[in-house]
């Protein structure tokens with residue numbers, strides 16, 4: 514017999530996954546050879562021993578049991594499966610009803626946050642005390658606006674805001690009382706922290722990790738797949754990751770360079786987008802997204818430097834969410850992909866070959882836009898004509914070459 518733990522983790526997995534729309538309840542959708550639920554439970558069982566209650570969709574209790582057994586190993590007696598409800602709140606309530614008597618701290622965790630690190634789970638559990646709830650948060654990155662219909666009515670100071678994640682931890686007795694109150698009032702809260710705070714209890718935050726993101730849309734599932742495919746010890750198809758390569762080579766901390774080129778023909782509708790800027794009056798380039806060959810060459814140079822594939826793999830036509838996207842979206846996401854694999858961006862140098870547009874007047878502006886999208890990394894842009902030679906010289910299109918330096922962070 515294992516000692517009875519004082520912590521329980523309720524893993525809510527009873528949602529249908531409407532937004533993922535993958536033909537099965539979300540928890541049972543595969544990331545690689547393993548489901549979202551299995552990955553979530555692997556993280557949970559790698560954390561300090563706790564009672565583990567999996568809340569499954571009605572009719573999927575047997576499947577959840579199988580995933581629980583596979584993940585639990587010799588801790589299988591700590592786990593059980595219960596049936597969830599129509600709302601997340603009712604699913605958590607079903608989990609609470611299954612707590613063992615000795616449990617004093619309860620963590621509620623979304624199965625959909627499948628790649629949450631065990632260290633985050635342990636940190637939340639350790640920070641809970643007899644009065645206080647604890648949630649992991651991430652800083653808000655986007656610039657936020659208050660809106661009224663289509664009108665921007667004011668700024669929002671994002672330093673006052675944080676994005677809430679799970680697991681959220683609470684002292685058991687107060688959480689049970691807060692749930693009883695919520696049930697009696699019929700109010701649905703957006704998360705357990707809101708429900709706990711509504712009952713008058715304090716909630717504090719600790720730093721979450723980007724790996725704890727919630728798989729909600731097909732793009733999120735892609736992100737999880739990518740992270741697993743590039744992680745050491747990956748269960749996905751074997752592709753040596755940048756992290757694995759640098760860990761096993763003597764050049765661990767050496768910077769790495771990458772090269773990217775892109776060519777686009779002039780054509781298509783609308784205005785030209787190049788180097789993250791709109792160029793009114795200039796002929797547009799054709800291509801998936803906005804045809805911004807400068808941004809695309811930079812993306813390939815960065816991914817190439819880190820050994821993380823190429824632009825087609827991450828942003829190609831299969832990724833319909835990027836259709837029509839501009840440079841800031843591609844570059845910010847590329848920076849995120851590199852950061853997740855442990856790389857910081859040193860600098861980027863990019864050269865544009867073509868007759869138009871004339872770059873010199875807007876060079877500083879372009880460098881600033883690209884640098885901002887890359888989180889402040891130095892970007893230099895140079896431009897040249899080709900003396901009338903080749904497709905660029907004939908004015909049929911442009912060619913761009915980028916070189917990037919990345920540093921294992």
Ligand code: CTP
Pocket residue numbers: 525526527528529530531532533539540568597598599600601602604605622623624625626727728729
């Ligand atoms: N959840 C649950 N019971 C519900 C609804 C949600 O246990 N009735 C769980 C989900 O399984 C998920 C977590 O709560 O792990 C967060 O919910 P969300 O990401 O919204 O998942 P779904 O509700 O499944 O997705 P969607 O809203 O797109 O249908």
Ligand code: MG
Pocket residue numbers: 528
């Ligand atoms: Mg939902």
